[in-house]
Amino acid sequence: MDMEKIYQAIPHRPPFLFVDAVQELSENRIKTTKNILPEESFFEGHYPGNPIMPGVLICESILQSGAILISKKILCSDNSIPVVTRIQDVKFRKLVKPGDVLETEVEIIETINGVYFLKGKTIVAGKTVVSAKFACTMRNNTV
Secondary structure: OOHHHHHHHOOOOOOOOOOOEEEEEOOOEEEEEEEOOOOOHHHHOOOOOOOOOOHHHHHHHHHHHHHHHHHHHHOOOOOEEEEEEEEEEEEEOOOOOOOOEEEEEEEEEEEEOOEEEEEEEEEEOOEEEEEEEEEEEEEEOOO
């Protein structure tokens, strides 16, 4: 999946887009990647001199991957966007530094009344750095 299709699936745009490519996509599972560049804006203020990617942004990569999965699964219309309704059991295990590549895997565990329950993890160099469970639903994008 190229960037244009990612842009169609979720409303996020740089610098708040944490998915560079979709490697695999099936009905209930997605694998994505994000290259963490040394010039990422968040490194300027997050541990200057010893840059570390904020854990919440790694979580955001998991959530965005799940949002792409749901958007593609239900072929949402232009006025509908995926919205996170719950995050739980988040575990931060390792630090992410400039030059790392996030490999994110998300799967749908269950769907109840339009709410999708998912679990995901992000891996760097074969080691899980963050894992989480979360829920999403589709909401009308009009204010």
